[in-house]
Amino acid sequence: MEKPCNSSKVIEVTVISAEGLLLNRKKPVKKNACVVVRSDPFNSRSTGMDREGGSYPSWNEKLVMELPVRARFITVEAHSGSKLIGTANIPVSDFAGGYLPENYLSFLSYRLRNANGEKNGIINLSVKVKGEGAKSGCGGGGSCTASCSGRPWTGVPPVDGSKVSDLGIVTGIPVRYRY
Amino acid sequence: MGNCCSDVAGGQSAVGGTTSYAVNAPNEAVDAFLRSRGYKGLFSQIELSISAANLRDRDVLSKSDPMAILYMKGSDGSLQELGRTEVVLNSLNPKWIRKYTVTYQFEMVQNLVFRVYDVDTQFQNIDVKALKLEEQQFLGEATCTLSEIVTKSNRMLTLDLAREENSLPGQIRQSGQLMVYAEETVASKTTVELILRCTDLESKDLFSKSDPFLVISKITESGVLVPICKTEVLKNDHNPKWKQISLSIQQVGSKDSPLIIECFNFNSNGKHDLLGKVQKSLAGLEKLHSLAVGENLFIPVLIGQNHPNKVLKSQLFVDKYSENIQHTFLDYLAGGYELNFMVAIDFTASNGNPRLPDSLHYIDPSGRPNAYQRAILEVGGVLQFYDYDKKFPAWGFGARPIDGPVSHCFNLNGSSNYCEVEGIHGIMMAYTSALFNVSLAGPTLFGHVVTNAAQIASGSVARNERKYFILLIITDGVITDLQETKDAFVMASDLPLSILIVGVGGADFKEMEILDADKGERLESSTGRVASRDIVQFVPLRDVHGGEASVVQSLLAELPSQFLMYVRARGIGPNQ
Numbered sequence: 001m002e003k004p005c006n007s008s009k010v011i012e013v014t015v016i017s018a019e020g021l022l023l024n025r026k027k028p029v030k031k032n033a034c035v036v037v038r039s040d041p042f043n044s045r046s047t048g049m050d051r052e053g054g055s056y057p058s059w060n061e062k063l064v065m066e067l068p069v070r071a072r073f074i075t076v077e078a079h080s081g082s083k084l085i086g087t088a089n090i091p092v093s094d095f096a097g098g099y100l101p102e103n104y105l106s107f108l109s110y111r112l113r114n115a116n117g118e119k120n121g122i123i124n125l126s127v128k129v130k131g132e133g134a135k136s137g138c139g140g141g142g143s144c145t146a147s148c149s150g151r152p153w154t155g156v157p158p159v160d161g162s163k164v165s166d167l168g169i170v171t172g173i174p175v176r177y178r179y
Numbered sequence: 180m181g182n183c184c185s186d187v188a189g190g191q192s193a194v195g196g197t198t199s200y201a202v203n204a205p206n207e208a209v210d211a212f213l214r215s216r217g218y219k220g221l222f223s224q225i226e227l228s229i230s231a232a233n234l235r236d237r238d239v240l241s242k243s244d245p246m247a248i249l250y251m252k253g254s255d256g257s258l259q260e261l262g263r264t265e266v267v268l269n270s271l272n273p274k275w276i277r278k279y280t281v282t283y284q285f286e287m288v289q290n291l292v293f294r295v296y297d298v299d300t301q302f303q304n305i306d307v308k309a310l311k312l313e314e315q316q317f318l319g320e321a322t323c324t325l326s327e328i329v330t331k332s333n334r335m336l337t338l339d340l341a342r343e344e345n346s347l348p349g350q351i352r353q354s355g356q357l358m359v360y361a362e363e364t365v366a367s368k369t370t371v372e373l374i375l376r377c378t379d380l381e382s383k384d385l386f387s388k389s390d391p392f393l394v395i396s397k398i399t400e401s402g403v404l405v406p407i408c409k410t411e412v413l414k415n416d417h418n419p420k421w422k423q424i425s426l427s428i429q430q431v432g433s434k435d436s437p438l439i440i441e442c443f444n445f446n447s448n449g450k451h452d453l454l455g456k457v458q459k460s461l462a463g464l465e466k467l468h469s470l471a472v473g474e475n476l477f478i479p480v481l482i483g484q485n486h487p488n489k490v491l492k493s494q495l496f497v498d499k500y501s502e503n504i505q506h507t508f509l510d511y512l513a514g515g516y517e518l519n520f521m522v523a524i525d526f527t528a529s530n531g532n533p534r535l536p537d538s539l540h541y542i543d544p545s546g547r548p549n550a551y552q553r554a555i556l557e558v559g560g561v562l563q564f565y566d567y568d569k570k571f572p573a574w575g576f577g578a579r580p581i582d583g584p585v586s587h588c589f590n591l592n593g594s595s596n597y598c599e600v601e602g603i604h605g606i607m608m609a610y611t612s613a614l615f616n617v618s619l620a621g622p623t624l625f626g627h628v629v630t631n632a633a634q635i636a637s638g639s640v641a642r643n644e645r646k647y648f649i650l651l652i653i654t655d656g657v658i659t660d661l662q663e664t665k666d667a668f669v670m671a672s673d674l675p676l677s678i679l680i681v682g683v684g685g686a687d688f689k690e691m692e693i694l695d696a697d698k699g700e701r702l703e704s705s706t707g708r709v710a711s712r713d714i715v716q717f718v719p720l721r722d723v724h725g726g727e728a729s730v731v732q733s734l735l736a737e738l739p740s741q742f743l744m745y746v747r748a749r750g751i752g753p754n755q
Contacts, residue, residue, distance in 0.1 A: 020414070028414075028415055028416075053420075054416070055414075056413065088707060089707075090708075091706070094670075094708065104640065105749050106673055107673050107711040107712070107748060108673065108708065108711060109701070109708065109709035109710065109711045110707055110708055110709060111703055111707040111708075111709055113707070122701070122709050124711070
C-alpha cells in the first residue's frame, strides 16, 4: 500500500483587509473583526481583532503556515467576535504553479459568502509560497512564441444559494490556468 | 504622475510596508464629478539642463556667443516657446546654467525643438527675452520627444544640431551636438501621507446614514477650486475613517498653500450633498495631527446673512501625517523598466465588408486612417517610446483565416509561430494585409487574446524581466463571452498588465463599461475571485470632438498610476 505523502510547503498569507462586512445581511460590522485561514482541517492561523475598522477592517498581518502538497484550497473565514461573517475557498492554483515563479507575491481578493451562500463582503490578502513547492517559471524562449489556439480561462459558477452545503462554504473547483 | 491618490494606491500596507492593491475601486460617478470641477490627474515637473559641444564658430575674432531656445511643437506643427537660456560668451562648448521647466505628460507625445543662436555682441546687455531672433545668427536645431529623454537610464540624450545651408537649400549640415539632461523636481517626489476621519456627520439620506467621501482641492490665485485628491466612499457611516491618501507637495503648491477639504454625501446621480468643509494648509493639517485635535466643519451660508459660515458640530481629525520621498514613475523608467505594447483587433463581421466605404475596416485610398488605424496610431504613438525593441505582439480575433475555422486569436502577421511585428508601421502593415487574408466572422470573444497577453506577462515575471505590459483591444461590438472575459481579467489583475479597450463604431457599449469597474464595482470571476486592482479601461472612440484632447489620451493618463500600484504593492524599487 502506498505510504501517504506528508510533505508540505510553507506559505505566507498576509491578511490585508476586508470590505463591506455585514451582520445578518444588513447591519455593518462595528468592531472586533478577525480572520481565520485554514490550509487543512487541523492547520489554521488567525489574525488579531481589528477594533477600529468596523465593516472595512484592516489587519496587514502575516500568517506563516504549512500547506500540504495535496491541498487544493485554503479556506478563509471572517468573524466578528464569535459570529461567522463569511467564508471563501481559495484554489491553490490561484497562487502556486503555472508560470508564476517561486516566491511570487500574489495579491488576491475573494468574495465572502455567508452560511446561506449569499455575498457578504470581500477579503483582500497576499500569498507567497516559500520553499520548493512552487513551480518555477516555464523555460519558453521568446516572450511571444505561445500560439493563439489555447483555451481561455474558464470558471465554475458559484453554488446556487438554495443548494449550498450545510457548512455554508462556497464550493470552488480549481481550474488549470495557463500560467 | 509619480504620486497617487487614494483610489490609486489605497490605504492598506501589505508585506514589507508597501502599498496594497486591495482597495475600493475607483468610483466613476465621483471621478466624473471631479473632472467636471477641473481635476486633471497627476503630472511631473521636469527640469531640463542643456549643454552643447563643437558648435560652429560664426565670429571672426572670437568664438560664438551661444544662447539656446526650447520650443514645444504642437500637433499642428506650431511652435510654442518655453524658455531661453542665458548667453554664454566666447564658447563653442557652452554649459548653460538656466534650466527649463517642462510638465511631463505621459499620455502625449511631447515634441521638443531646441534652437541655438549666436548672439551678436551689440545685444549682449539686453535681456534674452527681448532679443529679436532674426537679428542673431542661427547655429543649428535639434528635435526629440520628452519621453526619449526620460527613458534614458541616465536621463541624458545627445542630439545632433543641424542647419540648412543657405547656399545649398535642402542640404543639412551638422553643427555640433546638444546634450539634454532631465531631472524631476524634488517637489514631484515629496509625498504627504494622510489618514483623515470625521465625527458626527449629518445625515442627508432619508432611511440610512450618509455615504461620505472627501475631496481635497487647492485654491488658485483667482480663487477657483481645483480638486487634487479624493478618498473612497464609505457607506452608511457618520464617523468615517478613510484609507490613507497621498498628495505630492507639488500638486498642492507648498506646505502653506491653502487647501479646501470638502466632505460630501455620495449620490449615484452625481449630485453629491455637501456635508461640510474645512480650510487648512498642509502645515495646518500637520498641526492638527501633532496636537491630536479636530477642526469643526462649516457650511457656507448665503451672502447677506450676519455670519458668513455655519459652524457644524462635525469635526475633521488627522490620524496620520507623514512626509516622505517616493519613487516616481520616471524613476522606474530611468531604472530600466519598459512598457511593452500589445494590440488585438476585432475582425468580426459586424464591422462590415472592408472593401466598402461604410465599413469600419475600410482602407481609404486617400490615406485617411480608419477608426482602428487611428486607435493604433494614437495609443502606439505614445507607448512606442517606452518599448526598447519596438517589437509588438499583434493579434486579430473573430475571423476565419483562409481554409481554417474561426479563430479568436490569430497572429496578425500571418505567422503560426510568432506574433510580433516591427514598430507601429509593422502593425499597420500587418493589419492591412490581414484584412485581405481573412474573412470576417464572429462572435466577439476577448478571452483568448487576454489569456495570451497574460501568458506573455506572466512569462516575463518568471524570467524576472523589468517589464509592464499594455494590451490594446480595439472592437466594434459587445462581447459575447462576458463572464469568461471577466474571469480572464480577474486572473490577469495580479500581473504586470493593463488592458485598454477602445470601442469603435456606433454600437451600444454598456457591457464594456461594466468591465471598466464602473460605479466602483470590482470585477468578479465566476469562482468568486475579485480583481485585486482595476486593470481595465474602456473608452468609445466616437467621443472625440474637434479641438478637444483625444479620449485615448485620457485612457493613457491612467497607466502610470496602474503601473505604480503594481510595483509599489510588491515593494519593487526602480533599480531592483
